[in-house]
Amino acid sequence: MKAKRDDDISRTEPRESRYIKLKDRLTITWFLLPAIALFLIFLVYPIIQSIYYSLFDWKGFGPAVDFIGLGHYIRILTDKIFLKAIGNNLIIVVLSLAIQLPIALMLALVVGRKLRGRGFFRTVFFMPYILSEVITAIMWMFLYNADPDRGFINAIITLIPGLEARAWLGELNLVLPAIFVVLTWKYFGFHMLIYMAGLQNIPTEVEEAALIDGANKRQLITHVTLPLLGGTIRTSVYLSVLGSLQVFALVWIMTKGGPVNASELMSTYMYRFSFIRFELGYGSAVAIVMLIIALIFSLTYRRILARPDYLA
Amino acid sequence: MSEDNRYINIGFRRKIPVIIKYIILSIVLIIILIPIVIILFGSVKTRGDFLTSPYTIPIPPRWENLAEVLKMNTFWKMILNSTLVTAATTIGTVLICSLSSFAIARMKFRGRTFVFNFLTLGLMFPVTIAILPVYLAARKLALVDNLWGVILIHTAFQLSFGTVILNNFFKSIPSELQDASYIDGCSAFGFYWHILVRLSRPALATVAAIAAVFSWNDLMVPLVLLNSEELWTLPLGTMQFQGQYGTDWAMVSAFVILSAIPAVILYLFIQRQLISGLTAGSIKG
Numbered sequence: 001m002k003a004k005r006d007d008d009i010s011r012t013e014p015r016e017s018r019y020i021k022l023k024d025r026l027t028i029t030w031f032l033l034p035a036i037a038l039f040l041i042f043l044v045y046p047i048i049q050s051i052y053y054s055l056f057d058w059k060g061f062g063p064a065v066d067f068i069g070l071g072h073y074i075r076i077l078t079d080k081i082f083l084k085a086i087g088n089n090l091i092i093v094v095l096s097l098a099i100q101l102p103i104a105l106m107l108a109l110v111v112g113r114k115l116r117g118r119g120f121f122r123t124v125f126f127m128p129y130i131l132s133e134v135i136t137a138i139m140w141m142f143l144y145n146a147d148p149d150r151g152f153i154n155a156i157i158t159l160i161p162g163l164e165a166r167a168w169l170g171e172l173n174l175v176l177p178a179i180f181v182v183l184t185w186k187y188f189g190f191h192m193l194i195y196m197a198g199l200q201n202i203p204t205e206v207e208e209a210a211l212i213d214g215a216n217k218r219q220l221i222t223h224v225t226l227p228l229l230g231g232t233i234r235t236s237v238y239l240s241v242l243g244s245l246q247v248f249a250l251v252w253i254m255t256k257g258g259p260v261n262a263s264e265l266m267s268t269y270m271y272r273f274s275f276i277r278f279e280l281g282y283g284s285a286v287a288i289v290m291l292i293i294a295l296i297f298s299l300t301y302r303r304i305l306a307r308p309d310y311l312a
Numbered sequence: 313m314s315e316d317n318r319y320i321n322i323g324f325r326r327k328i329p330v331i332i333k334y335i336i337l338s339i340v341l342i343i344i345l346i347p348i349v350i351i352l353f354g355s356v357k358t359r360g361d362f363l364t365s366p367y368t369i370p371i372p373p374r375w376e377n378l379a380e381v382l383k384m385n386t387f388w389k390m391i392l393n394s395t396l397v398t399a400a401t402t403i404g405t406v407l408i409c410s411l412s413s414f415a416i417a418r419m420k421f422r423g424r425t426f427v428f429n430f431l432t433l434g435l436m437f438p439v440t441i442a443i444l445p446v447y448l449a450a451r452k453l454a455l456v457d458n459l460w461g462v463i464l465i466h467t468a469f470q471l472s473f474g475t476v477i478l479n480n481f482f483k484s485i486p487s488e489l490q491d492a493s494y495i496d497g498c499s500a501f502g503f504y505w506h507i508l509v510r511l512s513r514p515a516l517a518t519v520a521a522i523a524a525v526f527s528w529n530d531l532m533v534p535l536v537l538l539n540s541e542e543l544w545t546l547p548l549g550t551m552q553f554q555g556q557y558g559t560d561w562a563m564v565s566a567f568v569i570l571s572a573i574p575a576v577i578l579y580l581f582i583q584r585q586l587i588s589g590l591t592a593g594s595i596k597g
Contacts, residue, residue: 027500028415035412035431035471041453042468043434046445053448107340110333121337123583124344130579130586132529134547135572138554138564139347142354142366152350152367185344190590197591246440249531253551267440274444275536287444291437298436 047291050284058281072285082286085257085264086293088176092244092265095180096187101236104188105229108195109221113204122196125189133186133249140182141254144168169255172262179251179263186250187243191236198232199225238301245294266290354565362562377566387567389542390549391574394528397459397545401466401527402520408467409474409519410512414504416475417482418490428479434472439465440532447536457539465537466527474519477589481515482508518589521582528575546571 054072056064076082107125111118128136145151146167148158154165168178202225210224226233248267251257257264257272270290274283354362356373381387415421416428439446446465447456455461485508493503509516534548544552550571557563579586 024419024500025421028419028421031411031415031419031504032427034408035475036427038408038464038468038471039431039433042446042449042465043437043442046442046449047437049448050445107337110336115330115333117334117337121341122587124341126583126587127348127576127579128344130525130529130575131572132531132547132550132575134529134531134550134554135568135575136347138550138568139351142351142561142565143347150366152346155367185347189344193587194591197587242436242438246438248440249547249551253554270444274447280444280448283444284448287442290441294436294438294441 047288050287053281054285054288056281058284060278060280064281066281068281072282073289075282076285076289081261081264082266082269084261085266085269088263089244089265091176092180092183092247093241095177096183096240096244097237099180100184100188101191101233101240103184104191104236105195105233107188108192108199109225111192111196113199122189122193126193127189128186129190131186133247134253136182136186137250137253140185141169144178144254146170170259172259175255175259175263179254182250182254183244183247187240191240194232194236194239195229198229202228238298241297241301242294245290245297266293351565351568354562355569357562357565359560359562362565366561377562378570380563381566381570386541386544386549387570390544390546390571393459393543394546394574397462397466397534398524398527400463401470402524404463404467405470405474405523406516406520409471409478410509410516411504412471413475413478413482414508417479418485418487418503418508419500428475431475432472434469435476439469439530442469443532443536446533450537456537457543458537459543461537462533462545465533466523466530470519470523470526473522477519478512478515481512485511514585514588517582517585521585522589524578524582525575525586528578546574 053064055067055069057066057068057071058064111121115121142150143152146154146165146169148154148165151165151168153168157163158165166174168174206228207220207224210220215223246267247265248271251263251265252268252271255263257268266286267290270283270286273279273286350367353368353370354366355378356375357366357370358374358376361370361374412427412431416424416431450456450461450465453461455464489507489511490503493507498506529547531547531551534545535551538544538548541552550567553567554564557567
């Protein structure tokens with residue numbers, strides 16, 4: 001009886017497994033199809049198409065016929081305004097890494113694990129992140145108003161003797177720092193959140209052991225806590241750099257890249273040429289250059305500084 | 313005696329940093345709240361009050377501007393459009409990501425790693441950067457000036473993040489469960505639908521929360537895709553309203569406050585899922 005059942009199984013198994021395999025293959029296809037299709041339609045195909053258009057002088061109507069080869073790319077890389085935009089993007093990246101992330105990390109350490117009201121501070125500090133860039137931009141335009149009777153920041157500053165009202169969004173050397181302040185206001189809470197989660201994940205035993213071994217508070221942070229946060233910091237740096245490539249709405253609403261391109265970013269440059277001037281061939285080339293920059297950054301970051309942990 | 317002193321000392325020394333901590337955090341708290349509070353004040357002032365004293369406490373509050381915005385059909389139309397786009401994007405993202413992640417995490421097939429890497433490409437190409445190529449493709453597919461265009465593009469650019477989160481979660485579910493359900497006669501889809509989806513609710517909620525916040529707040533895709541005013545979403549409408557009524561700040565404040573309320577309510581509801589999603593995996597080593 002028992003032997004017979006074993007027999008049955010061994011006889012039916014191959015056929016059944018072949019059947020399952022075919023069925024599985026169909027299932028796999030159906031399960032993957034929507035995701036792959038969306039990606040092919042809205043990512044792969046558009047990029048390939050834009051590479052093609054970037055080789056033509058094309059205004060967006062009718063077929064692209066004026067082939068100019070790499071002409072657009074040469075124009076981009078020699079256009080002072082685009083180089084200025086890359087420079088501004090870089091400035092924002094550097095400021096983010098040098099100021100915004102350390103503030104976030106410091107505040108995460110201040111809140112620590114057990115502080116009473118931890119959840120409350122986290123909720124409020126993270127609030128700006130969920131307000132849209134549009135709302136953020138309009139709020140800060142009120143604050144930055146050049147007239148001290150209107151703008152809160154100038155009203156505060158003029159209270160201090162010797163300081164006078166400034167046009168924060170209208171002066172060439174003030175506009176980028178002013179925008180960076182808004183970016184920090186909006187995004188530091190996000191990085192703080194990541195660091196808080198990272199801190200939560202460090203076993204308390206490790207820190208206790210260091211304290212027992214005679215480490216003081218500062219040694220504890222520099223020699224134990226920060227090294228253990230390494231992966232979290234790498235992720236936060238990665239997201240911050242990629243995030244500063246994406247800044248658009250905030251700057252477009254507040255300054256449109258002005259005054260005189262002083263706050264021009266790659267994204268506002270690309271938007272102006274593509275959707276205001278409708279130079280779609282040239283805009284395509286700009287988009288491709290931006291995509292290449294993002295790709296190079298992602299790949300080198302992953303290769304040199306190891307994968308950001310959220311891909312692992 | 314001396315022992316007692318030591319304890320008191322430690323107790324005393326430990327209290328000071330806590331006070332400093334609260335002082336630092338309170339300063340940051342005030343900086344965070346100032347822009348929000350000022351615009352909140354502005355929204356309950358009359359035009360005249362706003363001109364004479366734009367950032368003072370409004371006593372008594374005047375509700376005319378808020379009431380006027382609430383009477384605007386266009387405002388409600390924007391709320392409706394944003395809700396539609398966000399709901400469809402969220403459902404689409406969760407459904408599509410969970411299907412593809414199920415196949416990648418729970419089934420064996422050749423090219424699995426390749427498919428996974430392919431589906432995470434979107435992490436490197438945010439929609440802001442790829443917007444012109446995406447717009448040109450949407451134009452060919454007649455998706456311009458069409459809410460479906462916005463929904464499909466939002467969904468496509470949320471897939472990578474969702475796939476990463478769900479793939480990690482699905483992998484953690486014991487394979488015995490899957491084997492047992494197959495022996496009991498479950499199909500792969502049956503296992504996905506009856507067991508995996510039910511077990512993965514927290515992870516699915518996380519993906520939903522992130523997709524919802526992105527879709528609700530995004531300006532770029534609606535901005536390039538939607539021409540007709542009756543299709544505008546809230547961020548696009550708010551931007552246009554500010555452009556049109558830029559000088560009537562009391563009115564703009566009222567509009568901004570009312571358009572922020574849904575996001576804040578949404579945030580308070582999905583805070584936990586959102587936070588666990590944004591910190592997922594970023595906490596390893």
